[in-house]
Structures are given as structure tokens and as C-alpha cells.
Amino acid sequence: NAGVTQTPKFQVLKTGQSMTLQCAQDMNHEYMSWYRQDPGMGLRLIHYSVGAGITDQGEVPNGYNVSRSTTEDFPLRLLSAAPSQTSVYFCASSPPRPRKDTQYFGPGTRLTVL
């Protein structure tokens, strides 16, 4: 198993550009989520999904869209990038009945918006 994979690892955007951060897992996990991490702010939930076709907003959803057409993939779209979206983005997944081994995190995408 590859676990949770994210692409790209690094990305630089100009203000106003759009892009999609990719996330995939091969563990058949139903629950997937996107976090952003900024210095001193911890992990903040952007969007999450409890299964294919179902998504919901987290704490900081503005400026981001998600979709979940398959169990494996959960892409995060930045509609019009802003400097405030400069951050490290982590995707995570967990099994359908969460056990003590909890969420598995991808390696992260480091995004800079100029």
C-alpha cells in the first residue's frame, strides 16, 4: 500500500491563479479530510468527506472547493489563489469505523502564493 499520497510537493502560484491539489489513498478509507497548517495555528480543517459523493465544510472553507467522486481521490481546488492561502496543506484519511490508529496523513503540499 502507498498509503496517502499528495501531489505536488511544492507549488508557487501568482495571485488569482487556480489550481488543484491532488490526494489519493489506497486503503479503502471512507473518511478523508484536508487541513492547512500555518505557523502557530496548528492544523485547521478545510473540508472533509465521509464517503464518495458526500463532502462538508470544516473551519476554514472559504476559497476552496472539494469533490469526492471516488473513494480513493479527494482533490482540493483553489479557485482564485490569494497570498493568505500560502500554507502547508495536508490530506488525511481514516477507516470507516475509526480505530485507535486514527488518521493517516499524506506528506503535505507546500504552497506559496505571490
Added chain:
Amino acid sequence: GQNIDQPTEMTATEGAIVQINCTYQTSGFNGLFWYQQHAGEAPTFLSYNVLDGLEEKGRFSSFLSRSKGYSYLLLKELQMKDSASYLCAVRGGSTLGRLYFGRGTQLTVWP
């Protein structure tokens, strides 16, 4: 709402013991997790408590008191490689699987 508090920074010396505290207020509770995160890396799972008491795993132990909304992570025989951020997270609320994270405690271990 959900509120999870932990100290911002802590320092300790090699070989010592350090205790990182976490207090929480959440609507619903279904487990408390500790993660370790080294600079530039993803968080990795350390421990899980769902019942009151102490869970021990090698040099790391975690304690939970649900009535007090309190947990701590105890690190023994500190090593330089333990320098990292330690994240407290609570699984709660109405969505199964959702975690609420504290802001993390940056631990620096000095020689």
C-alpha cells in the same frame, strides 16, 4: 464548539522527563490522540486514549481524565530526536472520524 489548549513551547535536556498537558472542551468525545510532527514533515500517530487512565508505549505514555477534560503526554529518557511539535487532537462532535487539533507544543531538547 471545540476548544483544545496546550502550551506553545517547552524545553528540556537530554535524558530528562517532560510532561505536555492538553485540556479540551468538546461536544461529544470519542478518543484523544497525540501526534508527533518533525519540522517539514507530516504528523505521525503516537498514542490514543478513550478510557480514563494511563497508556504506556515504550518511552512515551499518555494519560486521560475525561471528567476533567485533561490529558498529558509523558516523554521519558529524552533524546535529541524528540525535538518536535506535539499535537493533541480530540475526536468528537457529530461527525465520526473528525479530529479537532490543538495548536501544538514545540518541544526542544538540549544536549
